[in-house]
Amino acid sequence: MRNILSLKFCLAVASTFIVPTGLLAQDQAAPAAKPASHMESHVGNLTGNSDVGRQLYFRYCWGCHGPHGDGNGENAPYLNIQPRNFVAAVFKCRSTPTGTLPTDEDLYNSLKRGFNFTYMPSWIALTAQERANLVAFIKTFSPRWVAEKSGTPIPVPAEPKLTVESIKHGGELFQKLECWKCHGQEGRGDGPSASTLTDSNDQPIRPYNFTYDNRSKCGKTNQDLYKIFMTGLDGTPMPSFADVVKPEDAWDLVHYLRTLQYNNPSPELTLWEGTPEGKAVVAAKRVKETATGSGFKP
Amino acid sequence: MQWKRVVLGPTLVLAASSVAFAGPNPAGGTISGKVTYEGTPAKMKPIDMSKEPSCAKMYTTPPVAETVVAGSGNSLEDVVVYISAGAPDDAAPSTAAVFTQKGCRYIPHVLAFQVNQELKIVNEDQTSHNIHPLPKLNREWNKSQPPGTPAISEKYDKAEFIPVKCNVHPWMHGNFAVMKNSHYGVTADGGAFSLANLPPGKYTVSAWHESYGDQSQEVTISGNETKTVNFVFKAKPY
Numbered sequence: 241m242r243n244i245l246s247l248k249f250c251l252a253v254a255s256t257f258i259v260p261t262g263l264l265a266q267d268q269a270a271p272a273a274k275p276a277s278h279m280e281s282h283v284g285n286l287t288g289n290s291d292v293g294r295q296l297y298f299r300y301c302w303g304c305h306g307p308h309g310d311g312n313g314e315n316a317p318y319l320n321i322q323p324r325n326f327v328a329a330v331f332k333c334r335s336t337p338t339g340t341l342p343t344d345e346d347l348y349n350s351l352k353r354g355f356n357f358t359y360m361p362s363w364i365a366l367t368a369q370e371r372a373n374l375v376a377f378i379k380t381f382s383p384r385w386v387a388e389k390s391g392t393p394i395p396v397p398a399e400p401k402l403t404v405e406s407i408k409h410g411g412e413l414f415q416k417l418e419c420w421k422c423h424g425q426e427g428r429g430d431g432p433s434a435s436t437l438t439d440s441n442d443q444p445i446r447p448y449n450f451t452y453d454n455r456s457k458c459g460k461t462n463q464d465l466y467k468i469f470m471t472g473l474d475g476t477p478m479p480s481f482a483d484v485v486k487p488e489d490a491w492d493l494v495h496y497l498r499t500l501q502y503n504n505p506s507p508e509l510t511l512w513e514g515t516p517e518g519k520a521v522v523a524a525k526r527v528k529e530t531a532t533g534s535g536f537k538p
Numbered sequence: 539m540q541w542k543r544v545v546l547g548p549t550l551v552l553a554a555s556s557v558a559f560a561g562p563n564p565a566g567g568t569i570s571g572k573v574t575y576e577g578t579p580a581k582m583k584p585i586d587m588s589k590e591p592s593c594a595k596m597y598t599t600p601p602v603a604e605t606v607v608a609g610s611g612n613s614l615e616d617v618v619v620y621i622s623a624g625a626p627d628d629a630a631p632s633t634a635a636v637f638t639q640k641g642c643r644y645i646p647h648v649l650a651f652q653v654n655q656e657l658k659i660v661n662e663d664q665t666s667h668n669i670h671p672l673p674k675l676n677r678e679w680n681k682s683q684p685p686g687t688p689a690i691s692e693k694y695d696k697a698e699f700i701p702v703k704c705n706v707h708p709w710m711h712g713n714f715a716v717m718k719n720s721h722y723g724v725t726a727d728g729g730a731f732s733l734a735n736l737p738p739g740k741y742t743v744s745a746w747h748e749s750y751g752d753q754s755q756e757v758t759i760s761g762n763e764t765k766t767v768n769f770v771f772k773a774k775p776y
Contacts (some may be wrong), residue, residue, distance in 0.1 A: 339679030475703030
């Protein structure tokens with residue numbers, strides 16, 4: 241007993257001398273905020289409970305996101321888009337402005353949808369209540385959920401009528417805002433800066449290739465596309481354009497981006513292909529043959 | 539225990555400073571000195587801006603990286619010298635700190651300002667930039683700023699050294715130094731600094747460099763005296 245006590249004492253004394261080396265002199269005085277041990281989430285009329293979510297987390301999530309929620313799970317070293325670090329609480333898919341916490345609903349939707357082109361699957365197999373519980377639990381990892389409130393979702397005005405003019409204007413914006421610097425002139429994710437991009441953990445990251453699919457990481461609807469560039473994907477090179485793009489212009493850009501997804505039918509693509517100009521552009525982009533030259537016809 | 543000491547220190551100084559500042563002459567002690575390096579710093583590589591012609595044409599010879607800027611007489615530039623302990627937190631001044639993007643570089647390379655002070659970010663280039671500071675304690679945001687758009691106004695509410703980058707132009711790299719009090723300076727060529735208006739008391743003076751790290755020294759000021767403190771950083775050859 242005495243041995244254990246003295247060991248405890250030694251540890252306590254030692255711990256007072258251990259200063260985290262990563263922190264600089266002026267940061268040490270700041271009292272460390274602590275995350276909450278219990279959290280709730282509110283999604284629609286569901287209320288999530290973190291105590292129940294904990295059990296689900298340690299069954300389904302911790303293999304990648306880790307026991308401490310820092311994204312350092314057992315599987316993490318083998319994943320080339322690293323699992324989210326819930327301690328940093330920086331999230332890509334939000335309806336809230338850049339730099340703010342997402343809403344519970346944003347996290348819930350991410351869980352339900354999964355992340356296309358990553359190792360995060362869709363958790364559609366869980367019940368809605370279970371997903372809400374998990375959202376509550378992941379909020380217990382970061383003190384940010386105690387110190388801050390979720391951001392206010394950005395206003396998304398009703399989508400205006402789709403016209404050829406709006407597609408053309410969107411194309412001009414794509415040039416003017418220099419989206420092509422990363423996403424490439426044809427939206428293939430091969431712009432001049434594409435190969436140099438890294439996320440906030442200094443890991444290489446690819447810009448979205450519009451021609452590959454019509455499902456982006458944060459959803460497949462036009463509203464989702466609108467939110468992606470108006471809120472930015474925090475933690476990645478994708479910035480927010482909310483301060484520089486007017487809502488009506490933003491919808492024009494959405495319409496144009498859809499025409500880049502020329503392998504996926506959409507009202508925007510149909511309208512664009514109906515014009516002589518659009519038809520020529522899309523036809524020139526479409527892959528008619530495979531790289532080996534064997535005849536592949538869409 | 540450590541926490542208590544940190545809290546008590548500023549409170550005592552606060553009491554002292556309110557007396558000192560009440561009079562017509564707010565002068566106090568000064569800590570001044572020089573920041574130098576020893577050894578051979580790495581040779582900075584020239585920046586290839588060929589992918590951004592609008593910026594490349596602004597230079598006759600390619601600019602070099604600024605992660606270590608050695609000045610004359612072994613002086614070290616872009617070092618933030620500040621009072622890390624002993625001085626009370628000050629209210630933010632009403633003037634804004636301005637961070638300019640010009641020629642696809644950040645001017646200044648290291649911008650020091652206070653907690654809750656307005657930070658204005660200006661784009662003077664003919665190309666779009668995105669401003670992506672990477673804080674650990676503050677909120678992380680990332681905003682696009684095409685040419686001709688108004689300045690971005692932001693604030694930070696926690697003291698921290700924050701690296702800043704532009705993802706579009708990978709060579710663009712700068713730093714924000716968010717300070718708790720008004721006693722700080724960033725060294726230029728010559729490496730000199732001077733922290734003035736310090737009421738009598740015991741201070742910890744720290745010097746921070748983005749590549750060479752952090753150093754601290756204890757200084758006690760009594761009356762209106764000027765104390766000299768010098769910092770020497772070990773240069774890394776890589």
